[in-house]
Amino acid sequence: MPKDSGIGAASKRREDVRFLTGAGNYTDDINVYGQAYVYFLRSDVAHGRINSIDTSAASEMPGVVRVFTGDDFEGVGGLPCGWQVTDRFGQPMQEPGHPVLARGKVRHVGDPIAAVVADTLQQARDAAEAIELDIEELPAVVDMKAALNEGAAKVHDELPSNLCYDWGFVEDNKAAVDEAIKNAAHVTTLELINNRLVANPMEPRVAVGDYNRANDESTLYTTSQNPHVIRLLMGAFVLGIPEHKLRVVAPDVGGGFGTKIFHYAEEAFVTFASRKLNRAVKWTASRSEAFMSDAHGRDHVTKIELALDADNNFTAIRTETYANMGAYLSTFAPSVPTWLHGTLMAGNYKTPLIYVNVKAVFTNTVPVDAYRGAGRPEATYQLERVVDKAARELGVDPIALRRQNFISEFPYATPVAVEYDTGNYFATMDKLEEIADLAGFDARRKESEAKGMLRGLGINCYIEACGIAPSNLVGQLGARAGLYDAATVRVNATGSISVMVGAHSHGQGHETAFPQVVADMLGIDESMIEIVHGDSSKIPFGMGTYGSRSLAVCGSAMVRATEKIIKKAKKIASHLLEASEGDIELKDGKFSVAGTDKSVAWGDVTLAAYVPHNYPLEDIEPGLEETAFYDPSNFTYPSGAYCCEVELDPETGKVTIERFAAADDFGNVVNPMIVEGQVHGGIGQGIGQALLENCVYDSEGQLLSASYMDYAMPRAEDVPFYVVDHSCATPCTHNPLGVKGCGEAGAIGSPPAVVNAVIDAIQSGGKNVLHIDMPLSPQRVWAAMQD
Amino acid sequence: MAKVSMTVNGRAVSGDVAGNRLLVEFLREDLRMTGTHVGCDTSQCGACVVHVNGKAVKSCTMLAHEAEGATITTIEGIASPDGTMSRVQQAFQDHHGLQCGFCTPGMVMTATKLLEQNPTPTEAEVRHALEGNICRCTGYHNIVKAILAASGQDVSKIAAE
Ligand code: FES
């Protein structure tokens, strides 16, 4: 039965009203009295030596307050990297500096060289044109394999080469994996590219730095997914501002998808400049600027080999991946191709031996970091493509081959160091076969063929790891941050509640879903509970939102804090009811004495806590406010099975997505409407990656896809309605809500389904095409069909 | 600098603007009506759509002085004065047609105009009408569903979950 409130209810989103009426408060909507504007002069060459920067003419231009260059940041820290990977040989990765404004060299198109602060943006932009640059262009490295060649130009002169690290996982498995592949009955090999993407949240990044001389306090308003992470990184590592003098506010944020996790130069700049100038400084990215300064995503080149025995059991997997880091290490970049990718290579299958090798490479391109799924889509794509190819080579049904190799017992320890607590891959596959109407596919194919079209069916599975944890383990793996989250539940005297959470909502609907949990626990109305997030001066130190972690990690902290509230409130109630604490029950917002009709209402207890006239002051403190930090004991492991059906025009190569179905296991679900929306959005982005999106550099390092004219964003006509289901739920065994996380599943599970479907369509037309790299544009598909 | 006057959401407004001031800048920065958003610089995303003299227009493609004397409606002017949301706005909430909300003002303005011109569009017509509006969050599913629902059509059968 669908509920109408509390956990499991499709409560309508309360934040929608402000967004639908134009009353949202995004960072660019914030204006500080007297603010100046900054315009960044960015490199238009991919690699060059800065011989001189002459700002004298620009400084004299109307309205100019000051022109900054890299030299102004003497003694200021660079942008830090939050994850140190150790290579196959036990050595730390190469970690070059990342200046706020370029010093000595420019290393990618878009690298900021100078910053002009002026009274208006127009004045700043005009003055930037008067800056005289002498930059000697150097040969650029763009292709990863070429970047590793002897004698290749070096992105960072001080490093031995362009290799950031050469990582092996699990290194001790290597010899056994090599042996298993040598002795296999069949080995399927696939070389593929996971195309470089730009996350493109619709709100471009914005940063406003404000400085209050009266108390020496800085405030940064920024489009961030994690204000405390920014406060820590920027305060402690870049600018040296003590945390109690630094406030970071991320108000309404217009989408993030990972790219707003990282600490960016522009944030540090506006904070730094506002202190220097004693005046607020605002920066708003144009979309063109976003393309060349937001961290990009994916960009892996991979060879994967899958070994099978004579009965088609998977016996070993070996992969070799080149992962593009871009010109500098963005905040969490090193973790993406390693710990967020290698650990997922078992997928849904009981392959006993796995070895993953990753070479991370510096190139003269924009830094690459986490984008929706971060490493997990790359793992899923190669695995599900190679399994599909193996099925085709062996002439077996791709679903049957998957089922035969599914992990069936939990907990399951993979050979890549993680332990899946729960799941049921057969159930999601059964559900998929039903909701995708696989039984009707042959008839639909005939209909397509009657029109002269080809029709293909693509299936895949995925496993995800969400809520990255626990902190002590990730610390060993190189994380330079904890990965807990925190919540403070503040019950007010009249019984309403403010919950301050470390998680940040930039589309996920926390303001609606989180109160559903607390309301359920207390038996009070959702509308009495408000969620406060996004302001480091209001919330406890929390890690923000990424990696589908909000409910699993921060939601768990909120549950723990609410449990403390209940415990204390019961004490107060037992005093008011003159009963023993053990006999007090909380139900429907009322405390009652078990087995009697004596009760006291929620509001009477909360009032007593703040007006403690009749109160056990000798036993407990007044007030009703509790904080909890929650550090999960494991990842959560959502999983699912996806199906895509395409129609392909053999004349033009154009692919149309006809049907798309997703059966996910997210464990327990708090708000099914929001969960379905998350899956829809992820599928939309996955279809974008598979068919449309591609971030392209030419051989000189010029960014060719730098606007929506050249970077194809999925639009309403590119996608169908999706059929989604999350009824196969195996609750997470180690967090109090039994939830797993749903934010990235769609983007992880959908690209292989689309590509598998297109290959199936081509094969049905009698052409033996086994692989095409994404995006499957008409041109690429058509060309592949001509060979 | 030249003076421009126009009617925005029923209110007479005026201001001094430079010749290259965009309508969207005039709305957001001079009038501080920040409901209309800017998502790109190539007239592709539709976050900035407003109604100008009864037409849906990307306000980043129009100069403020070109709107001299025009009647303009922005997202702030769509709900009733008592705050009741319009049919389209309400349908977006009912069907979860928004997540981060950044594309939403443009989506609502485009959808409102579509339904004025074509009161019961097909799914294909809705998708086509949204070709100039990009949403990165929703995968469009619930936006299309919300617009069909706002037109009074039965959406309960759509990709039944
Ligand atoms: S801001 Fe007007 S179309 Fe993008």
Ligand code: FES
């Ligand atoms: S709701 Fe975020 S871009 Fe559409």
